[in-house]
Amino acid sequence: MLGLAGELGAAALMLKSTVFWFFKSRLEVRETMKQSVKIGVDSIGVTALTSFFTGMVLALQTGATSKNLFNEPLYIGTLVAFSMVKELGPVLTSIVVAGRAGAVVTAEIGTMRVTEQIDALYTLGTHPARYLLVPRYIAFLVTLPLLVVLANFIGTIGGFIVATTRLQVPSTVYWNDIFTFMDINDFMHGFIKTFAFAFMIATVSCHKGMTTRGGAEGVGKSTTEAVVTSMVLVMVIDYFISAVLVALGI
Amino acid sequence: MIEIKNLSKNFPGRDVLRDLSCRIEDGDTFSVIGPSGTGKSTFIKCIMRLLKPDSGRILVDGEDIAALDDEFEIARIRRNFGYLFQEGALFDSLTVFENVSFGLRYLTDIPREDYGRIVADKLALVGLEKVEHLKPAELSVGMKKRVALARAVAAGPKCILYDEPTTGLDPVTTEMVTDLIVSASEKLKVTSILVTHDVNLALRISTQVAMLDKGVFAAVEPPDRFVKSENPAIKEFLEISNAGHNGCGDHGGRPGHAGYKGPGGRNGRH
Numbered sequence: 001m002l003g004l005a006g007e008l009g010a011a012a013l014m015l016k017s018t019v020f021w022f023f024k025s026r027l028e029v030r031e032t033m034k035q036s037v038k039i040g041v042d043s044i045g046v047t048a049l050t051s052f053f054t055g056m057v058l059a060l061q062t063g064a065t066s067k068n069l070f071n072e073p074l075y076i077g078t079l080v081a082f083s084m085v086k087e088l089g090p091v092l093t094s095i096v097v098a099g100r101a102g103a104v105v106t107a108e109i110g111t112m113r114v115t116e117q118i119d120a121l122y123t124l125g126t127h128p129a130r131y132l133l134v135p136r137y138i139a140f141l142v143t144l145p146l147l148v149v150l151a152n153f154i155g156t157i158g159g160f161i162v163a164t165t166r167l168q169v170p171s172t173v174y175w176n177d178i179f180t181f182m183d184i185n186d187f188m189h190g191f192i193k194t195f196a197f198a199f200m201i202a203t204v205s206c207h208k209g210m211t212t213r214g215g216a217e218g219v220g221k222s223t224t225e226a227v228v229t230s231m232v233l234v235m236v237i238d239y240f241i242s243a244v245l246v247a248l249g250i
Numbered sequence: 251m252i253e254i255k256n257l258s259k260n261f262p263g264r265d266v267l268r269d270l271s272c273r274i275e276d277g278d279t280f281s282v283i284g285p286s287g288t289g290k291s292t293f294i295k296c297i298m299r300l301l302k303p304d305s306g307r308i309l310v311d312g313e314d315i316a317a318l319d320d321e322f323e324i325a326r327i328r329r330n331f332g333y334l335f336q337e338g339a340l341f342d343s344l345t346v347f348e349n350v351s352f353g354l355r356y357l358t359d360i361p362r363e364d365y366g367r368i369v370a371d372k373l374a375l376v377g378l379e380k381v382e383h384l385k386p387a388e389l390s391v392g393m394k395k396r397v398a399l400a401r402a403v404a405a406g407p408k409c410i411l412y413d414e415p416t417t418g419l420d421p422v423t424t425e426m427v428t429d430l431i432v433s434a435s436e437k438l439k440v441t442s443i444l445v446t447h448d449v450n451l452a453l454r455i456s457t458q459v460a461m462l463d464k465g466v467f468a469a470v471e472p473p474d475r476f477v478k479s480e481n482p483a484i485k486e487f488l489e490i491s492n493a494g495h496n497g498c499g500d501h502g503g504r505p506g507h508a509g510y511k512g513p514g515g516r517n518g519r520h
Contacts, residue, residue: 117341120335
């Protein structure tokens with residue numbers, strides 16, 4: 001319990017420092033672009049693949065169940081799009097990004113910590129929060145929502161391909177089901193959650209990296225802890241934010 | 251001038267530095283020797299304010315930097331110092347050029363178009379050329395150390411802090427790094443503070459040598475007086491160092507012993 005309190009306290013101090021340097025210093029544009037590529041652009045492939053197959057399997061399972069119950073595949077487009085946009089797009093993409101980019105961030109900062117590169121930043125006139133943390137927070141907060149939009153679209157396309165080729169659902173019916181029953185609030189429900197996930201993954205990854213101790217073994221340990229913590233917190237945060245958003249009618 | 255008065259630093263369950271005092275004049279080369287784990291690196295990290303001392307004063311040209319808490323004030327003080335880390339601590343993701351010019355951006359107002367000339371000058375000072383485009387992973391250990399030294403001096407510090415500058419280096423590279431420290435000190439007219447367990451290095455290039463033992467300075471003396479010290483901790487450390495050097499065919503040692511290179515101190519060397 002004391003360990004957890006210590007971790008939370010250290011993470012809060014790191015966050016305070018990040019906010020301070022975000023407002024007090026000029027943005028490291030080049031570093032921010034570099035991190036956006038590492039965190040966002042480099043995650044496009046795995047995000048696209050994951051969401052494409054998720055959309056396909058959703059359509060397949062829905063179609064099979066619907067055929068058993070009603071003798072025909074009903075509301076495939078609605079179910080695939082709702083599932084992707086409200087839950088699976090944000091959650092799966094966040095888990096993929098936590099596992100891929102979050103691990104990279106923790107390992108990179110952790111290695112810098114154990115090889116005294118963080119101390120070197122101080123000696124060369126800058127603060128690690130300014131040079132390392134602010135760009136990574138911005139990169140997560142900008143690229144994860146964009147990746148989720150991409151995942152939603154590709155997942156829906158995956159569902160469309162299965163619906164039209166295997167379940168013989170006419171393409172107009174598939175799209176009509178989506179646009180008839182879905183409104184902007186459904187999209188916003190998932191999109192708002194994404195920012196919370198991005199913020200949490202950035203905090204966990206950076207904090208674990210900054211508090212790394214003990215050489216290569218320590219870097220491995222921090223990286224594993226960062227990925228596991230982020231993945232579990234995505235699920236936990238997802239429930240609570242969903243409950244609040246549903247209560248607010250979003 | 252740097253004056254340290256009653257400096258103490260504790261880590262949980264351990265008093266690392268206790269009541270250290272010394273005075274380092276401008277242009278001096280001050281070495282702190284002692285076995286591993288005695289707090290040598292903690293000492294220079296306190297001077298650089300990478301660590302905040304628990305008590306005592308660190309006066310840099312009369313200003314007490316130990317008492318500072320404001321991050322911007324500490325950063326202003328750090329402009330006076332260059333720091334050579336034990337393993338170099340070069341930024342892996344940046345090229346040699348970006349590493350050496352890094353401090354210019356944050357510590358100085360030098361226009362960006364001058365960076366190329368300054369980086370080339372500093373790399374020439376450490377005997378390197380045409381390596382600007384390389385990443386640290388493509389450099390040998392000795393080259394990394396030299397690039398790190400170029401980075402430490404690039405912004406024109408008044409004082410350079412060296413953390414174990416020759417640890418882990420082969421004898422040839424050790425000799426080269428030693429020459430670089432002396433040449434940087436003379437050409438740039440800077441104060442140098444070294445922490446090392448290489449007695450030979452300390453005795454050869456220092457104007458003052460301090461021995462850190464159990465958190466306190468056992469002695470702070472010019473090298474010629476230091477080697478004659480009757481302090482048991484110093485005698486034992488010098489003897490063990492001498493035996494180690496002779497045993498491995500190196501060239502350290504005390505006066506009158508095989509391998510001792512000279513009377514010690516930059517006065518003796520030059």
